[in-house]
């Protein structure tokens with residue numbers, strides 16, 4: 209072979225060797241990176257092994273498919289690794305906290321009060337973070353304080369609120385009586401019957417207007433809320449517009465007026481633009497109606513399904529436990545009689561009914577875990593390091609189902625909340641801190657007073673007026689929730705009879 213040809217061969221070998229070395233270096237770098245990617249941060253809570261790049265995503269997905277609910281899936285890990293576990297899902301860290309002490313401590317830590325950003329949630333407010341559930345930092349603190357203070361001033365947690373809820377409960381008794389008559393032994397479809405009345409009472413508090421439960425506008429809005437169309441709803445925009453036309457400055461009639469007054473105080477009329485985007489733009493929190501509508505949206509979203517599904521679960525448990533229903537009726541007849549409906553003043557005299565509400569809250573498990581929190585800075589927690597930006601879920605279900613505390617957590621037994629009193633009757637125990645249905649700390653439920661009043665007023669009025677039975681020949685409906693924004697009941701029917 210000639211010298212030139214040899215040179216070419218040599219060059220080609222050198223070229224291929226260089227490529228080979230580059231590929232080998234790349235593969236080696238990838239292997240080192242992949243190996244390093246299986247490591248967790250120092251003092252990270254225990255949890256399943258990480259695969260490179262995807263963490264434990266595949267295993268988690270498989271377990272979720274098997275156990276259906278996230279809290280159950282996490283519980284599998286808790287049984288294996290203890291009360292604080294750390295998972296890496298893709299590039300993200302997820303911490304789950306279970307057990308009373310750890311949950312209470314975690315919920316009280318200010319470092320865990322953040323929220324993760326979510327494209328879906330931001331989308332409803334045109335890509336900007338607004339509202340109260342999914343915001344954090346100073347803006348969240350200010351908006352939360354404002355909402356709490358003004359809702360309180362407008363009646364949240366006060367007597368006036370009772371009459372609003374009571375009106376809804378009484379209308380529901382009439383509607384259910386009619387529906388029960390029509391349906392006969394076939395039974396009334398129950399899982400959604402509380403949604404409109406609960407939404408209606410919230411609507412009255414926020415907007416000052418009351419619609420009949422048959423009103424088409426209310427039904428349309430209920431549809432939007434229950435399908436979780438978390439967009440700026442046309443109903444919300446319309447209502448804000450109506451308020452702007454009819455309000456007198458400094459004389460708020462409801463939450464929307466109060467908010468509009470505050471906006472004016474902070475930012476003048478500058479935001480009252482004509483185009484939709486500008487009108488609901490989110491440059492400055494107080495300079496547009498966008499934040500107001502996002503808060504209302506949050507209150508409807510967080511307040512409607514939680515309360516109405518707890519009440520629907522109440523009916524479901526009564527179908528399973530006719531003896532409990534009979535005891536409620538006995539107490540109501542003895543304490544209230546049949547000439548009037550119970551009121552908030554009667555609450556201390558109805559220990560059994562209150563114990564049943566506690567037990568419904570414990571067993572229905574509609575909010576088994578808090579909304580994910582976000583760790584705002586690297587934090588030392590119970591011997592572990594929780595990295596900044598990790599999501600943290602507090603497993604409330606672990607408290608409701610603690611065998612050591614409750615003894616028989618899977619049994620529906622309201623008597624666990626009662627103690628004998630001096631006169632041979634029953635007295636309600638103080639609400640145990642194990643029943644953390646409304647969360648704790650700075651992120652605690654903002655609507656708790658309304659939720660508590662709604663549960664009591666609806667449950668006592670409905671139980672006073674009506675009796676529920678399982679339709680003859682039908683299997684009892686499952687008490688297991690159906691996964692959604694909150695874990696509601698599945699579809700079920702009940703025969704509804706007026707008691708007198």
Ligand code: HEM
Pocket residue numbers: 340341342352410506507508510511512514515518575577578579580581644645646647648650651652653654655656658659
């Ligand atoms: C039975 C009914 C209810 C239950 C079980 C419930 C439960 C909860 C829980 C556990 C949290 C805390 C979440 C966390 O730590 O991330 C929460 C937050 C919240 N709840 Fe409720 N809730 C109920 C009713 C309501 C009602 C009626 C309203 C509105 C009027 C409401 C509005 C909110 C809001 C706005 C938050 C977010 C607070 C924040 O992030 O600062 N809830 N709720």
